[in-house]
Amino acid sequence: MICCVTPKFVVSPHCGKEVSLADLLRKPLLPVMLEPTVWPPPGPMALPLAQLAYINMKGTLGLGYTST
Numbered sequence: 001m002i003c004c005v006t007p008k009f010v011v012s013p014h015c016g017k018e019v020s021l022a023d024l025l026r027k028p029l030l031p032v033m034l035e036p037t038v039w040p041p042p043g044p045m046a047l048p049l050a051q052l053a054y055i056n057m058k059g060t061l062g063l064g065y066t067s068t
Contacts, residue, residue: 003031005054010041023048032057 001022009015022029031054033039040050 001027001029003029003049005031005033005037005041006035007037010037010043010045016044019045019048031055034058 001018003009003015003019019029029048029052031049031052033054033056036058039054040046
């Protein structure tokens, strides 16, 4: 599962459930940091993601990207 990590992602209950399910099913997790976010993310994602290194893509979204 590719986790596109943003502050909104880590507080989303639906995303937390998806990460927990992927971890429970022993699916590979690939966190990709798109926006500055505390690592490991707080809450239910902390345990499955804390042991992983993330791919840092912060600030590489190219020209014309507007953060909302």
